[in-house]
Amino acid sequence: MVLPKIVVLDDYQKFSEPLFERLRSSGYEVTIFTDTLLPYNHPDTPQDVKDALIKRLEPFNIICTMRERTPFPEGLINRLPNLKLLLTTGGRNASIDVKACSARGIPVAGTVGEKRSPDSTTEHCVALILALARNIPQDDATMKAGSWQTTYATGLAGKVFGSIGLGRLGISVSRIMHIAFGMKVVAWSTNLTQEAADEKAKSAGLPVEDENGEKTFKVVTRDELFASADVVTVQLVLSDRSRGLITEDDLRKLKKSALFINTSRGPIVVDRDLLEVAKKGAIRGVGIDVYEIEPLPKDSEWRTTRWGENGRSQVVLTPHMGYVEEDNISGWYRQQVENILRWKNGEALATLFSDSGY
Numbered sequence: 001m002v003l004p005k006i007v008v009l010d011d012y013q014k015f016s017e018p019l020f021e022r023l024r025s026s027g028y029e030v031t032i033f034t035d036t037l038l039p040y041n042h043p044d045t046p047q048d049v050k051d052a053l054i055k056r057l058e059p060f061n062i063i064c065t066m067r068e069r070t071p072f073p074e075g076l077i078n079r080l081p082n083l084k085l086l087l088t089t090g091g092r093n094a095s096i097d098v099k100a101c102s103a104r105g106i107p108v109a110g111t112v113g114e115k116r117s118p119d120s121t122t123e124h125c126v127a128l129i130l131a132l133a134r135n136i137p138q139d140d141a142t143m144k145a146g147s148w149q150t151t152y153a154t155g156l157a158g159k160v161f162g163s164i165g166l167g168r169l170g171i172s173v174s175r176i177m178h179i180a181f182g183m184k185v186v187a188w189s190t191n192l193t194q195e196a197a198d199e200k201a202k203s204a205g206l207p208v209e210d211e212n213g214e215k216t217f218k219v220v221t222r223d224e225l226f227a228s229a230d231v232v233t234v235q236l237v238l239s240d241r242s243r244g245l246i247t248e249d250d251l252r253k254l255k256k257s258a259l260f261i262n263t264s265r266g267p268i269v270v271d272r273d274l275l276e277v278a279k280k281g282a283i284r285g286v287g288i289d290v291y292e293i294e295p296l297p298k299d300s301e302w303r304t305t306r307w308g309e310n311g312r313s314q315v316v317l318t319p320h321m322g323y324v325e326e327d328n329i330s331g332w333y334r335q336q337v338e339n340i341l342r343w344k345n346g347e348a349l350a351t352l353f354s355d356s357g358y
Contacts, residue, residue, distance in 0.1 A: 004061035004084060006340065008032045008333075010069035015326070019333040023340065031060070036295055041073040044293075054079050061085065062343075064336050067323070069294065071095035077104070085109075085343050089332040092357020094238060099355070107343070108353040111335040113328060121322035122172040125263040128287035129156075129177070129231055131316045132259045138308055151308075154257065154284065156181040162229025163187045164246070166200055166217060169264070170235030174217060175204045177231070186218045188225045189236065194218075226253035231261070238265035248273040252282065259285045263322050266291040275301055278313040285314040289322050 006023065008016045011032050020030045037053045038045040053076070057063060061084045065072070072086065074097045086101055086108045093110065101108050118126075131137055133154040142150050161183035163170040170187065177183045187197060197217040198208045206216045226232065232254065236242045246269040254260065260283060262269055271292045278286045279301075288302070296302060296319070307315035339349050 003028045004340075004344070005059055005082075006030045006062045006064065007057065007060040008064045010034075010036045010066045013329075015329045016064070016333045019330065019337055022337055028340075036069050038293065039071045040076040041071055042293065050076075058082060062087065062340060064333075064340075065089070065093075065096075066329075066332075068093060068095040072101075073097050074100035077101055077106070085340070087336045087339055088353075089336070091351060092353075094356045096353075096356060098353050107349055109339050109349040110351045110353060110357075111332040112351055113331060118172050118176065119169075120325045120328060121169055121263055122176065124289060124318070124322040125169070125173050125233060125261060126176055128261050128263065128289065128316055128318065129233070129259065132261070132285035132287050132314060133231075135314070137316050138314060154259070156183060156231065158182050158184070159230035160184050160186060160228050162225045162232040163235050164225065164232065165189045165235035165237075165264070166192055166197060167235060167237070170233075171200050171204050171217075173233060173235065175206060178206065178216065183231070184214070184218070185216065186220045186225050186229060188220055188222050190241070192219055222250070223253060226250050227255075229258065230255065231259045233260075234262040234264045234268055236264050236268055238268055243267050244270050246270065246274075248276070251277045254283045256283060258283045259287065261287040263287075263289045266294070278307070278315055279305065281311040281313050283313055285316070287316045287318075289318045289320055291320070294320055 006028055008020060008030065012034055014032060014034060016032055024030050037056065038049045040050050040053055057080055059082060061082050063083060063086050065088045067089055072095065077083070077097060077100045083106055086096065086106055088096060088108065089111045091110050091112060096108055098108050133156055135151060135153050161174060161177045163174045163185060166174070166187040166189060174185045174187070178185050194215065197215070197219045201208050201216040209215050234246065244267065248270070251273055274286065277283060302315065302317060305312065307313065335350065342349055
């Protein structure tokens, strides 16, 4: 019996190896790639790189992806004649054209994760806020270079926390910043109402308002959020509507002392606009975990600029680590292995997608 060829994509730390050994030991051919090629559907991806991606993926019958690290648009899917099963991680994936897969009879399935509160992305967002406010990365580098105090930290107590979006993650981060630091929470998104925000406060175990009638989650206009908040975080899902939503017009309204953090998705913010704001030192700090292109190119100005010098903003960068915890990743890979065995045995797949989930 000929077993299907399997590829695991974008496994930077080789977390999948011990989990997929179960398949290797049963005779499956498993290939693991630890790098990521440029996205097939990005306007700046050259044709030769698209062709290289096709050449890499074409031999395989089963492709195992990690979140949106490698998108699968229709154009790519239709150039993979041997593809029989596409597995991703998580319960939804906007970067996979599920309809294009369905048209070719290719099932797409994801994974489920253990629900925790707070979740890993919430923790990472709060960590970036504190790293910027308390000057942790810069002071660490200063100490290791033999120096001492070089600047001041920024207090958060009683200041204004702005959440762009008030979904699951927006609620989770806002709740922590309100309870732990006494920050006043303001929120905005396209369709957010005060009535909905009040219900979200209740769901988080918080009062709708304080003894002075001040709302716990106060809905404000877009302009008011950017102008009033001391910390602004992006808490939106990437969609056609949110892509490029935050621009120079928004960022120039921020206070000089403001901190801006994005742990959602890079393309929600116009990258060049945020970069220019940081280069001019128009705000105190920027914390980023997500980027237009991932991995972030080595020649990106985010990497090469000497931040915090000559009037530039302080910048803290992390490599999309919001969900990268050992338990999360290992659990997802284990579920992919189990789904491969189900598929091979003709059994129903777990977490089968009917669409992208958005």
